[in-house]
Amino acid sequence: MDMKTNATLDAKGLACPMPIVKTKKSMKDMEPGQVLEVQATDKGSTADLQAWTKSAGHQYLGTIEEDGILKHYVRKSSDEEAVETTHPDVVNNEELEAARSNPDSVIVDVRESAEYAFHHIPEAVSIPLGELDDRADELDKNKTLYTVCRTGSRSDLAAQNLTSKGFGAVYNVVPGMSGWNGETKSLNQ
Amino acid sequence: MTVKNMTIQDIAHKVLDNEELFLLDVRTKDAYQDWKIESGNFSYLNVPYFDLLDGVEEIMEQLPKNQPIAVICAKGGSSQMVAEMLVEEGLTDVYSVEGGMKAWSEHLEPRKVSDLKDGGELYQFVRLGKGCLSYMVTSGGEAAIIDAVRMTEAYTEFAEKLGVTITNVFDTHLHADHISGGRRLAETTGAVYWLPPEDAGEVVFNYQPLRDADHVQIGQSHIDIHALYSPGHTIGSTSFVVDDKFLMTGDILFIDSIGRPDLAGKAEDWVGDLRETLYTRYKELSDELIVLPAHFMIMDELNEDGTVAERLGTLFSRNHGLNITNEEEFRRMVTENLPPQPNAYQQIRETNMGKISPDHEEQREMEIGPNRCAVR
Numbered sequence: 001m002d003m004k005t006n007a008t009l010d011a012k013g014l015a016c017p018m019p020i021v022k023t024k025k026s027m028k029d030m031e032p033g034q035v036l037e038v039q040a041t042d043k044g045s046t047a048d049l050q051a052w053t054k055s056a057g058h059q060y061l062g063t064i065e066e067d068g069i070l071k072h073y074v075r076k077s078s079d080e081e082a083v084e085t086t087h088p089d090v091v092n093n094e095e096l097e098a099a100r101s102n103p104d105s106v107i108v109d110v111r112e113s114a115e116y117a118f119h120h121i122p123e124a125v126s127i128p129l130g131e132l133d134d135r136a137d138e139l140d141k142n143k144t145l146y147t148v149c150r151t152g153s154r155s156d157l158a159a160q161n162l163t164s165k166g167f168g169a170v171y172n173v174v175p176g177m178s179g180w181n182g183e184t185k186s187l188n189q
Numbered sequence: 190m191t192v193k194n195m196t197i198q199d200i201a202h203k204v205l206d207n208e209e210l211f212l213l214d215v216r217t218k219d220a221y222q223d224w225k226i227e228s229g230n231f232s233y234l235n236v237p238y239f240d241l242l243d244g245v246e247e248i249m250e251q252l253p254k255n256q257p258i259a260v261i262c263a264k265g266g267s268s269q270m271v272a273e274m275l276v277e278e279g280l281t282d283v284y285s286v287e288g289g290m291k292a293w294s295e296h297l298e299p300r301k302v303s304d305l306k307d308g309g310e311l312y313q314f315v316r317l318g319k320g321c322l323s324y325m326v327t328s329g330g331e332a333a334i335i336d337a338v339r340m341t342e343a344y345t346e347f348a349e350k351l352g353v354t355i356t357n358v359f360d361t362h363l364h365a366d367h368i369s370g371g372r373r374l375a376e377t378t379g380a381v382y383w384l385p386p387e388d389a390g391e392v393v394f395n396y397q398p399l400r401d402a403d404h405v406q407i408g409q410s411h412i413d414i415h416a417l418y419s420p421g422h423t424i425g426s427t428s429f430v431v432d433d434k435f436l437m438t439g440d441i442l443f444i445d446s447i448g449r450p451d452l453a454g455k456a457e458d459w460v461g462d463l464r465e466t467l468y469t470r471y472k473e474l475s476d477e478l479i480v481l482p483a484h485f486m487i488m489d490e491l492n493e494d495g496t497v498a499e500r501l502g503t504l505f506s507r508n509h510g511l512n513i514t515n516e517e518e519f520r521r522m523v524t525e526n527l528p529p530q531p532n533a534y535q536q537i538r539e540t541n542m543g544k545i546s547p548d549h550e551e552q553r554e555m556e557i558g559p560n561r562c563a564v565r
Binding site for chain 2: 015016017018020021024043044047048051052055056
């Protein structure tokens with residue numbers, strides 16, 4: 001699966017506490033909402049990174065192991081918790097659940113590809129918000145679109161963007177993945 | 190000022206001698222809640238090291254000024270960093286615990302339980318960090334090891350110190366909570382490796398089957414190890430009567446609890462065996478036998494001298510698990526509301542069968558965490 005990240009940190013061969021010390025430093029230089037890939041070999045780094053991101057308010061997305069190297073994905077905290085939506089057509093998670101089985105609906109997950117990779121609704125297609133301008137033509141104008149992100153903030157921007165591009169039926173899902181209790185898929189499963 | 194180091198052996202002696210210590214544990218909250226160094230006279234503070242990366246000022250007033258502070262983490266790296274920061278803040282009596290909880294998990298403390306006849310001796314190896322207990326019986330220049338853990342150098346070095354040769358190695362059962370050192374010890378010393386055959390069905394290496402009523406002599410002075418089939422924790426679980434005085438119960442009977450029957454996935458099948466072993470087979474034995482289990486769960490189970498041992502008769506009157514007259518109540522107790530299963534217990538069982546061969550580092554990781562073989 002294609003996972004785009006904004007930066008990669010090589011912490012291979014480093015023992016605790018260095019993977020976290022370096023991750024913290026790297027995160028300082030990143031923009032809110034950006035995704036960092038941390039490569040580490042210290043087995044304890046997974047639990048520590050999970051606990052640290054929680055404590056620091058960042059988002060731990062997931063870890064994959066390849067050839068003995070742990071690749072952790074972390075997203076820097078952003079102010080999207082305070083959701084102010086502008087797009088008029090809003091649905092909640094229950095309405096999205098009902099729309100999943102409708103063949104005329106398309107769920108557009110606009111989170112970063114690494115967020116999508118570890119946790120997404122099975123039917124959702126991944127088009128990160130930053131790629132929407134280039135990739136909107138992948139979507140069918142005759143379908144009903146449901147934009148989804150973690151809290152409803154980025155998907156609000158995506159819904160406005162798609163409407164301005166001439167899509168007629170676009171619904172923003174609030175809250176989206178942070179409150180999603182339905183079926184999900186992950187590359188770890 | 191520089192940071193001083195404290196060894197795990199120092200910590201072990203403080204635990205066994207009931208000394209005071211302030212322990213600053215800088216692992217994650219989950220890791221700390223799951224498992225820490227237990228001692229009645231220790232004081233504790235848990236703050237994850239990653240919450241201290243910007244400085245330790247915030248915790249300074251929670252730390253004692255006139256008492257040594259030992260900082261501990263998972264492996265010794267973060268504790269060193271935090272201890273250095275504390276020293277920079279002006280604290281002088283600060284130690285970083287070498288090797289951290291990993292070293293704690295592996296440390297063995299040998300304690301003499303008793304002399305045996307004709308100059309023989311019985312030692313208990315107390316693994317404080319995991320609650321594992323293993324044994325060395327010496328007699329006439331030979332030694333037998335029972336329920337060896339994977340740090341086999343502890344036994345070979347101790348045997349060398351005593352001037353005895355390890356000739357027989359026993360496991361009371363196929364362990365699920367820790368990796369047995371039995372096979373490796375037997376290979377390096379040339380000793381015979383005895384296993385109960387009912388537990389060894391899937392074992393992929395050669396072993397000597399040990400059956401009910403078998404006798405094995407250790408040394409020329411005839412210290413006798415007598416097998417007693419006592420299923421329940423596993424189907425093959427076997428107890429040993431040593432020198433007619435000591436009853437090694439494996440994971441069937443502990444000082445303050447009894448074995449759990451579910452670690453091989455067969456709680457319902459084995460609960461009847463467990464009951465029969467505890468309430469019939471053991472009942473027929475002499476009350477004067479000293480019970481030596483393969484585990485302890487809480488520090489209260491240690492005697493003043495650091496050993497874990499109690500008269501069978503005393504356990505029959507005090508151990509709750511031996512005093513449940515109602516069979517249905519007993520069945521519920523040992524099959525319902527059991528504690529979580531030990532970390533990686535399936536892989537540990539497969540390792541002990543010889544089916545998988547994890548490297549040293551993986552073996553350490555598999556054993557991380559508390560021991561959970563008992564029900565109370």
